[in-house]
Amino acid sequence: MKILVTGATGFLGSRVVPRALAQGHEVVGLARSTTAAAALRNQGAATVAGDLTRPAGLTPAFAEAGCAALLNLASLGFGHTDAIVSATRAAGIHRAVFLSTTGIFTSLDPPSKRVRIAAEHTIRTSELDWTIIRPTMIYGGPDDRNMARLLALVRRVGVLPLPGGGRRLHQPVHVDDLAATVLRALSADAAIGRSYDVAGPRALSLREVVAAAAAAEDRRVYCVPVPARPALAAARVYERHATAPRLKAEQIARLAEDKAFDIGAAMRDLDHRPRPFGVGIAEQAAADRQAAGRLAPAADRPASIRPDRLRRLARDLHAVAAVAGGPTALRFAAAIARHAPAVLRTGTLDAADRAMAQGSHTYHPLPGVHVILPGGAFGGAREMYCRGVYHALPGFAPTADEIVVDLGANQGLFSVLAARAGADVIAVEAQRGFASVFVNHAAVNGVSHRIQLLHALVGPSTGVFADERARHGATHWGGDVERLTMSQVLETGGVDRVDLLRLDIEGSEFALFDEPGWLNAVGRIVMEVHPGFGDPATLVGRLRRHGFEVTLLDNDLRRVGDLGGASSGYLYARRAERSAGIPAAGTPAPVSARVPG
Numbered sequence: 207m208k209i210l211v212t213g214a215t216g217f218l219g220s221r222v223v224p225r226a227l228a229q230g231h232e233v234v235g236l237a238r239s240t241t242a243a244a245a246l247r248n249q250g251a252a253t254v255a256g257d258l259t260r261p262a263g264l265t266p267a268f269a270e271a272g273c274a275a276l277l278n279l280a281s282l283g284f285g286h287t288d289a290i291v292s293a294t295r296a297a298g299i300h301r302a303v304f305l306s307t308t309g310i311f312t313s314l315d316p317p318s319k320r321v322r323i324a325a326e327h328t329i330r331t332s333e334l335d336w337t338i339i340r341p342t343m344i345y346g347g348p349d350d351r352n353m354a355r356l357l358a359l360v361r362r363v364g365v366l367p368l369p370g371g372g373r374r375l376h377q378p379v380h381v382d383d384l385a386a387t388v389l390r391a392l393s394a395d396a397a398i399g400r401s402y403d404v405a406g407p408r409a410l411s412l413r414e415v416v417a418a419a420a421a422a423e424d425r426r427v428y429c430v431p432v433p434a435r436p437a438l439a440a441a442r443v444y445e446r447h448a449t450a451p452r453l454k455a456e457q458i459a460r461l462a463e464d465k466a467f468d469i470g471a472a473m474r475d476l477d478h479r480p481r482p483f484g485v486g487i488a489e490q491a492a493a494d495r496q497a498a499g500r501l502a503p504a505a506d507r508p509a510s511i512r513p514d515r516l517r518r519l520a521r522d523l524h525a526v527a528a529v530a531g532g533p534t535a536l537r538f539a540a541a542i543a544r545h546a547p548a549v550l551r552t553g554t555l556d557a558a559d560r561a562m563a564q565g566s567h568t569y570h571p572l573p574g575v576h577v578i579l580p581g582g583a584f585g586g587a588r589e590m591y592c593r594g595v596y597h598a599l600p601g602f603a604p605t606a607d608e609i610v611v612d613l614g615a616n617q618g619l620f621s622v623l624a625a626r627a628g629a630d631v632i633a634v635e636a637q638r639g640f641a642s643v644f645v646n647h648a649a650v651n652g653v654s655h656r657i658q659l660l661h662a663l664v665g666p667s668t669g670v671f672a673d674e675r676a677r678h679g680a681t682h683w684g685g686d687v688e689r690l691t692m693s694q695v696l697e698t699g700g701v702d703r704v705d706l707l708r709l710d711i712e713g714s715e716f717a718l719f720d721e722p723g724w725l726n727a728v729g730r731i732v733m734e735v736h737p738g739f740g741d742p743a744t745l746v747g748r749l750r751r752h753g754f755e756v757t758l759l760d761n762d763l764r765r766v767g768d769l770g771g772a773s774s775g776y777l778y779a780r781r782a783e784r785s786a787g788i789p790a791a792g793t794p795a796p797v798s799a800r801v802p803g
Contacts (some may be wrong), residue, residue, distance in 0.1 A: 265293040291334065377408070387775060571592075603627070608624075755782050
């Protein structure tokens with residue numbers, strides 16, 4: 207295909223043009239200067255002289271290019287869209303892909319927002335076969351102006367103040383992943399007449415973003431929460447008095463907004479395949495070090511690999527061998543070796559987990575229990591089945607004839623494990639998008655009859671899903687759901703007693719335990735705790751007052767007195783003795799792994 211590209215020498219364009227040429231496309235770049243034209247010709251692209259600020263010259267320039275498609279990477283925020291659309295139509299170009307931004311959804315009102323919204327309206331009402339791509343914040347490479355600043359900051363400071371505690375969500379997309387997706391949009395018939403939000407694979411809190419950047423530089427940064435309003439006021443004062451302000455009040459205000467987006471449509475229609483942020487930021491940090499001639503951090507030098515990471519890696523491999531078998535462990539070890547740079551830089555096994563996506567794996571997480579899952583679930587299964595994060599202490603594994611409630615069931619890994627052990631399960635998940643994979647996991651393992659799947663929010667006044675935009679921006683949201691109290695969950699499930707309650711509800715646990723009247727019906731609890739949304743000590747105190755023995759574990763599953771500044775940990779609770787006040791188990795209603803109603 208012969209493609210006319212505007213913005214061809216920009217941050218994104220400099221990735222799109224060589225990728226398009228490598229795929230066999232002919233590329234003609236609109237160049238407003240001899241320097242830009244020379245840069246494009248050095249890459250193998252043709253050029254045509256033109257300047258978006260001079261609309262009269264665009265139509266002859268577009269006609270001279272003689273292209274079949276337009277790829278407009280130039281910003282829509284400068285008011286050039288009417289002229290671009292007119293020149294495209296006059297040149298006989300029908301297929302056009304335009305780059306916009308998710309910034310049009312901000313609650314703020316910068317002038318560029320109105321210009322971009324009007325530009326999108328012009329595109330949608332044109333007679334072109336148009337597609338609009340809206341990326342979130344773009345990062346990656348030494349010329350990045352977003353995360354490059356954060357990497358430079360974490361290299362210099364050990365303490366970083368975060369407005370609002372850094373709880374708001376961000377979903378950066380790597381520039382190379384965006385470039386690949388933009389090009390695929392040109393040939394995707396399903397994309398004609400549609401707009402797509404394009405972001406990273408999942409939303410992260412700002413604290414998580416900072417932590418990943420610090421890990422990429424092998425630094426430890428302590429995040430200090432500061433109230434958002436005073437920080438915004440201080441930024442305004444600074445901006446008024448600074449000759450060339452390096453920080454603007456609007457940037458602080460944007461940090462107080464969630465920027466999480468559903469990328470399901472882009473994944474489906476454009477085969478959008480974003481890399482995890484931890485991997486992308488580690489790659490960027492390495493590229494920055496190489497460009498600056500700096501030494502790599504210790505994690506990048508095999509002779510200086512931290513002993514604790516080696517011990518953790520050895521434990522993980524041993525656990526995979528014990529639960530998933532020797533051949534799977536050998537395959538996983540090979541994946542770790544292939545992706546060693548990313549593993550060492552990020553301190554996670556995410557890259558190796560993704561390499562296990564082909565085929566399926568069989569796990570034996572409990573005596574007499576085996577579970578079959580597709581390779582795409584390997585990362586979750588490694589944590590839940592191999593590491594055993596929810597049955598790390600004796601007496602907490604689900605057993606036959608028990609009633610189990612699984613809050614935050616996700617794709618159903620714990621629910622299937624409990625059902626395979628012979629328990630009846632009430633699974634509760636807020637994101638409807640997990641339903642199909644959940645149902646498939648249950649069916650493959652023959653336990654659909656033991657699981658009832660409810661789509662509902664519990665404890666929604668705290669946690670990630672307390673914010674409506676965060677819910678709607680979740681990758682598997684799929685539509686609004688009921689809000690249920692824990693008592694209503696038990697009533698809907700047709701039980702009056704729970705032997706085991708498992709929770710992973712992203713901070714909503716603090717609101718859940720404020721609800722009265724249901725704890726006396728529960729025998730054992732195992733949960734992930736998120737200290738960023740409340741004080742774990744309050745949960746411990748409440749459970750002990752209700753007759754539970756409580757144990758806290760850190761993320762390495764070691765017993766601790768408190769979770770300190772950790773982003774998460776685990777809480778295990780069981781009753782010291784069954785009291786007479788706990789009702790006998792009721793007869794559960796018939797259950798089935800399907801979406802009700």
